[in-house]
Amino acid sequence: MSALTSTMDKCTSCGLCVEECVFLKAVSKTPRAIAEGLVRGDEEVRGLQFLCFLCGLCKAVCPNQVDVAEMMLRSRRDSADLNVQQNPCYRVNFPDEPAFLIGALKERMDIDFSEHSPSKFKHAFFPGCSMACFSPKAVVKVYEVLAEELGEVGVLDLCCGKPLHDSGLESRARAWLEGRVVAELKRRGCEALVTACPNCFYYLKPRLWGRFKVSTPYGLLRRTVGGFGCGGDPILTIHDSCPDRFEGIFGEQVRKVLSGCRILEMRHSKTKTLCCGAGGLVSCSNAVLPLTMASARFSEFAETGASLMVVYCYTCANMFWSAKPNVEVKHALNLVLNVGDNSELVKRGEVGRLIMDLMTNQG
Ligand code: SF4
Ligand code: SF4
Secondary structure: OOHHHHHHHHOOOOOHHHHHOHHHHHHOOOHHHHHHHHHHOOHHHHHHHHHOOOOOHHHHHOOOOOOHHHHHHHHHHHHHHHHOOOOHHHHOOOOOOOOOHHHHHHHHOOOOOHHHOOOOOOEEEOOOHHHHHHOHHHHHHHHHHHHHHHOOEEEOOOOOOHHHHHOOOHHHHHHHHHHHHHHHHHHOOOOEEEOOOHHHHHHHHHHHOOOOEEEOOHHHHHHHHOOOEOOOOOOEEEEOOHHHOOOOHHHHHHHHHOOEOOEOOOOOOHHHOOOOOOHHHHHHOOOHHHHHHHHHHHHHHHHHOOOEEEEOOHHHHHHHHHHOOOOOEEEHHHHHHOOOOOHHHHHOOHHHHHHHHHHHOOO
């Protein structure tokens, strides 16, 4: 059964997901109405597929587990050639493009992990694009912990290719994964990959299954940071990441690492977490919805009375730092390892200006 047929079959238009979702509420449509519009080839509805954050909250609240994100993703695949390949905003997010934003950011900030990347190593520490850019100090610190715990470790500083996949460019995503990521893992003699990024983790794990073991560093970090505690100040809340929604591996591990701190949960957390606003590259199609999404998160943060929002994804951190620079947001790794991040560059607008430059100067 196709994702469209499955949605039309299972969605009763009860409206529960519409109440929870910033996107569905804004367009005032149920998933069934969207599926029907897509089947009819309705142009207006076709445009909506790029406004879904692919966050999965609808599936988490739906009595019939309708998977709207999957439907939107498949629909993106059908029309990606038309909508995405020529759009400069999407293109700067693609690792196989010359104007790849992350490459330019690393060059501008002089970020280079070659010192921590020998020619051969058994365990690859795969920080992911956002961590490499927004906290190179945390990359080095985690690398040092892993080297002590595991022995042969090297930093593999590559994009996993998920932005291509999320934009519907499936064959380019596969070519990137096999031609760059897997080829590099093999060339370096790796057997396992450790990543602190929930996007990379959940994207790579099923795709590398049976070839390379994929894990997070948090279990190993627990030994190093021991009984990390905040001493009651600050009081934390934890923003869970969408890719972690259904398995909860990061959410549980991060809460264990922070178990010595006082944690107040937000209304939407764990399985029911809210997207930060960066999911699904919606910002390339609509400037307002991502900020509305981030605002919903800030409101729930304010309701808790906590003074610090802890995230475990640097893409979420970047989204929050740029949306509301005066709100205290920190990545769990920067907190427990006591190392700095590049949040100030984001808050001063330097990252945003670089993105605009890259988009303007694209060939
Ligand atoms: S919660 Fe499920 S059944 Fe209800 S409108 Fe949403 S997708 Fe349809
Ligand atoms: S995946 Fe997220 S943004 Fe998309 S419809 Fe579901 S809840 Fe809304």
